[in-house]
Amino acid sequence: xxxxxxxxxxxxxxxxxxxxxxxxxxxxxxxxxxxxxxxxxxxxxxxxxxxxxxxxxxxxxxxxxxxxxxxxxxxxxxxxxxxxxxxxxxxxxxxxxxxxxxxxxxxxxxxxxxxxxxxxxxxxxxxxxxxxxxxxxxxxxxxxxxxxxxxxxxxxxxxxxxxxxxxxxxxxxxxxxxxxxxxxxxxxxxxxxxxxxxxxxxxxxxxxxxxxxxxxxxxxxx
Numbered sequence: 001x002x003x004x005x006x007x008x009x010x011x012x013x014x015x016x017x018x019x020x021x022x023x024x025x026x027x028x029x030x031x032x033x034x035x036x037x038x039x040x041x042x043x044x045x046x047x048x049x050x051x052x053x054x055x056x057x058x059x060x061x062x063x064x065x066x067x068x069x070x071x072x073x074x075x076x077x078x079x080x081x082x083x084x085x086x087x088x089x090x091x092x093x094x095x096x097x098x099x100x101x102x103x104x105x106x107x108x109x110x111x112x113x114x115x116x117x118x119x120x121x122x123x124x125x126x127x128x129x130x131x132x133x134x135x136x137x138x139x140x141x142x143x144x145x146x147x148x149x150x151x152x153x154x155x156x157x158x159x160x161x162x163x164x165x166x167x168x169x170x171x172x173x174x175x176x177x178x179x180x181x182x183x184x185x186x187x188x189x190x191x192x193x194x195x196x197x198x199x200x201x202x203x204x205x206x207x208x209x210x211x212x213x214x215x216x217x218x219x220x221x222x
Contacts (some may be wrong), residue, residue, distance in 0.1 A: 003072040011178045011188025013069060024066040024202065027191035030198030031059035037206045048209040051091070054084040055201060062194065078131075085135055086112060092142060095212045096154055106113065128178050134170060139165035139204075157207050164200045171196035 006016050013020045035055035042048035057080045067075035086108040115134035122130040136167040139161055146158035170177060175193040 001071070003070070003075070003192060005071045005155045007069050007071055007074050009067075009069075009074070010066075010190050011182040011186065012122050012190065016069065017045075018067055020069060021066045022135055023187050023191040024194070027194040028059050028066065029101055030195050031062065031201070032207070034202035035059060037202060038209060042209055045209075045212070047091075048205075048212050050087070054080065054087055055205065058201075059085060066083075069104050075137065077189045084201070085138075088208070089138070091208050091212065095208050096149070096157070098145060103194040114138075127171050127176070132175075136165065138159065139168055139200075154211075157211075160203060164203050167196055168200045171200065 008015075010024060012022070012024050020026070032055075034079060035052045038055060039049055039052035042052060047144040057197060058077075061073065061076040061080045065077040067073075089107040089111045090104050090193070093099045093107040093147045094101055097104075099107075115131065118134040118137065119130045122133060127133075136202070143158045143161035145163060146154055149155050149158075171193050178188040178193075
């Protein structure tokens with residue numbers, strides 16, 4: 001496989017070149033803004049700052065992909081989004097559900113398997129955003145878990161996750177509509193996917209931060 005091969009995957013790009021997708025490239029600054037905001041609000045807590053670092057890596061990978069339009073950059077973009085999603089499932093399981101770290105990590109392979117199953121089930125539809133349907137369902141699933149939690153303190157977060165699920169649904173629709181609007185709107189709609197996703201990732205990260213930051217770092221026994 002030629003990892004340096006040119007990728008023309010978006011309405012805005014008309015040909016090779018570093019500035020072939022100006023809106024898609026610049027809109028990634030929203031991820032950087034989210035990363036900086038989460039980092040600052042973590043106030044030195046190492047755990048929550050991991051989420052800020054992962055947001056920063058999404059910014060770097062997505063910016064590289066839309067600036068360079070190469071296969072390796074696209075793979076990096078997808079990879080770091082997946083890493084964030086899997087890391088967040090582990091964090092959520094520990095922070096909101098109270099599962100010890102030693103077991104919370106199991107949420108990552110479970111959700112990865114769920115993603116594979118959902119993506120495979122949607123394959124016949126030839127839906128470009130099939131791999132993101134699992135995270136969409138996941139957000140509503142997290143909202144449902146929080147809504148039925150015993151702790152009133154934890155239950156208060158369920159509307160936030162439900163709203164971010166709805167926002168992510170709008171974002172995914174805009175991502176899927178990118179090519180279909182080229183004739184009437186040449187820049188496409190992919191840049192809106194970036195902007196809305198940055199909001200989604202910031203909101204869920206902030207929710208975890210508020211529950212996680214006040215707590216001491218887990219010991220090895222946990």
